[in-house]
Amino acid sequence: MPVPVVDLLNKALVGELTVIDHNGGFRTDPLIPLWDGRHILMTSSILFSRKLEDIKRNPRVSLSLSDPVGVPAQPFSRATIQGDARVIDDGLHQGWYRVLPLWEAKEPIIKTLITPMQKLGLPLFWERAIIEILPRRVLWWPNGDTTRDPEVTDLQEAAT
Amino acid sequence: VKLGDALARLPGFSHAVLIVPDDDGYPLSVATAFRVIDGSVEVTPASTGQRAVRDTVEARLVVSHIRPYPGVGYDQRRYIELSGALSVVGSAWRFDPQAARGWDEKDLSFPELCQRALPQARRYLAALSTERGYEVKPQMAAGWRFFLATRLPFLTATIVPVFLGLAAAGYDRHFSLGLAVLTLVGAMAVHLGLNVANDVFDTLSGVDDVNFTPTKFSGGSRVLQYGLVSLRQMISGGWGSFASRSVSGRSWSWARTSCRPDTMRCGR
Numbered sequence: 001m002p003v004p005v006v007d008l009l010n011k012a013l014v015g016e017l018t019v020i021d022h023n024g025g026f027r028t029d030p031l032i033p034l035w036d037g038r039h040i041l042m043t044s045s046i047l048f049s050r051k052l053e054d055i056k057r058n059p060r061v062s063l064s065l066s067d068p069v070g071v072p073a074q075p076f077s078r079a080t081i082q083g084d085a086r087v088i089d090d091g092l093h094q095g096w097y098r099v100l101p102l103w104e105a106k107e108p109i110i111k112t113l114i115t116p117m118q119k120l121g122l123p124l125f126w127e128r129a130i131i132e133i134l135p136r137r138v139l140w141w142p143n144g145d146t147t148r149d150p151e152v153t154d155l156q157e158a159a160t
Numbered sequence: 161v162k163l164g165d166a167l168a169r170l171p172g173f174s175h176a177v178l179i180v181p182d183d184d185g186y187p188l189s190v191a192t193a194f195r196v197i198d199g200s201v202e203v204t205p206a207s208t209g210q211r212a213v214r215d216t217v218e219a220r221l222v223v224s225h226i227r228p229y230p231g232v233g234y235d236q237r238r239y240i241e242l243s244g245a246l247s248v249v250g251s252a253w254r255f256d257p258q259a260a261r262g263w264d265e266k267d268l269s270f271p272e273l274c275q276r277a278l279p280q281a282r283r284y285l286a287a288l289s290t291e292r293g294y295e296v297k298p299q300m301a302a303g304w305r306f307f308l309a310t311r312l313p314f315l316t317a318t319i320v321p322v323f324l325g326l327a328a329a330g331y332d333r334h335f336s337l338g339l340a341v342l343t344l345v346g347a348m349a350v351h352l353g354l355n356v357a358n359d360v361f362d363t364l365s366g367v368d369d370v371n372f373t374p375t376k377f378s379g380g381s382r383v384l385q386y387g388l389v390s391l392r393q394m395i396s397g398g399w400g401s402f403a404s405r406s407v408s409g410r411s412w413s414w415a416r417t418s419c420r421p422d423t424m425r426c427g428r
Contacts, residue, residue, distance in 0.1 A: 013226060013228050013234055014224065014234075016177045016222055016224060018179050018187040018189050018220070018222075019187070020187060024218070025218055025220075025243065026179050026187050026218065026220045026243075027241070028177070028179060028189075028222045028241050030224045030226070030237075030239050045274075045281075046280075046281040046284045046285060046298075047274050047277035047278065047280060047281045048277055048280070049280055049281065049283075049284040050280060052284065053284065053287070060185055060186045060187065061186070061187065062179065062182075062186055062188060062189045063189075064177045064179075064189040064191060066175060066177050066191035067174070067175070067224065067225075067226075068174070069174075069225070069226065070225075070226050070228065070234075072228065078191050080188070080190060080208075082182065082186040082187070082188065089288065092296070092298070092299075093298070093299040107232075107233040107234070108231055108232060108233070109232045109233045110233070116301065116304055119300075120304065120307075120308055121271070122271060122274050123298060123300055123386050123388065124274070124278065124281045124298055124386055124387075125274055127281070127298045127299075136186075137186075139190070139208060141191075144191070146190050146191050146192055146206040146207060147204065147205065147206060147207060148207055149207045149209055150207065152209045152210070
């Protein structure tokens with residue numbers, strides 16, 4: 001993963017995740033992207049689980065880091081990451097806690113929202129799956145100018 | 161989201177993300193500038209390298225916004241996804257939207273959004289249960305489920321009047337600890353049983369299922385809607401509470417007629 005894109009991933013409070021739905025069309029949702037050094041990780045509540053169903057049917061996804069406000073990196077740039085996603089939902093209740101340190105670094109308030117008392121308000125929101133994306137191809141636009149050609153990194157080729 | 165409403169809101173966003181099919185089956189997304197002109201969207205051409213964007217009827221245009229609170233999180237969440245056809249002829253691309261979906265937390269609060277999404281959560285859990293061959297349910301510790309299902313904090317509405325009555329009895333020199341305990345237990349059992357029965361009947365009638373704006377004082381405990389407790393468990397819990405009330409009531413009646421209120425010595 002190119003270093004500037006890792007920086008974007010580490011700073012991003014929001015990215016636009018696009019999945020392929022059951023009709024073959026696209027469905028995009030804003031989510032918090034987390035980077036563990038190899039995968040892009042996201043969590044999704046079962047309340048908003050259509051994207052999870054879509055990923056299980058077709059793992060090909062695209063993540064766009066585009067918003068100068070939601071991605072407060074300096075200098076600002078933009079990136080699109082295409083990859084293969086998988087849904088990890090064998091521990092809906094607490095399995096996703098393993099990404100909590102990464103999530104908390106971006107949204108510190110989350111720690112106070114997952115106490116048993118706080119969870120009572122919206123218990124199903126805290127039943128969550130992890131979306132794990134293995135990046136395949138990265139497009140990076142320095143300065144965020146997408147009218148210019150991006151720097152393209154094919155991670156699949158790099159791996160082989 | 162109505163298409164006209166979505167188009168009217170688009171200028172409030174700084175940029176859009178255009179999504180088109182890639183040659184090898186992945187979605188390809190790229191940020192771009194845009195402006196709305198007569199019901200369609202003019203999109204600034206964007207470069208995606210060697211894999212050029214082509215005309216497609218399967219394009220999406222997504223706008224989103226959040227306001228970060230450094231060290232806390234964010235608010236002002238809103239996004240719109242337009243689906244439609246993209247034409248890339250000429251110096252400005254043209255996107256003709258056909259449908260829109262989205263969310264603005266200013267119009268639809270996050271708690272209400274979650275309540276409206278409950279059927280999707282149930283579908284997902286049902287599919288997961290089928291896939292695994294056993295029932296996958298949301299989890300919560302038994303104590304918290306009891307707390308939620310019985311709406312335990314509302315017991316204060318029963319306990320306070322009972323204590324007032326006991327204080328009055330004490331003032332009148334008719335206080336009996338045994339009768340006081342039986343009174344308190346019976347009143348609490350009735351209250352809890354009624355709370356549970358209220359949930360059962362409001363779920364059976366469908367009222368709670370269509371209440372997307374529950375508060376602490378209306379809409380029930382929602383443990384049935386959340387799948388935290390089964391209907392059978394709730395009915396059993398309700399009967400259990402009423403049975404406890406019946407036992408304590410009968411005991412109270414017996415003690416009141418058979419025992420000396422001051423010493424609670426019973427029998428002749």
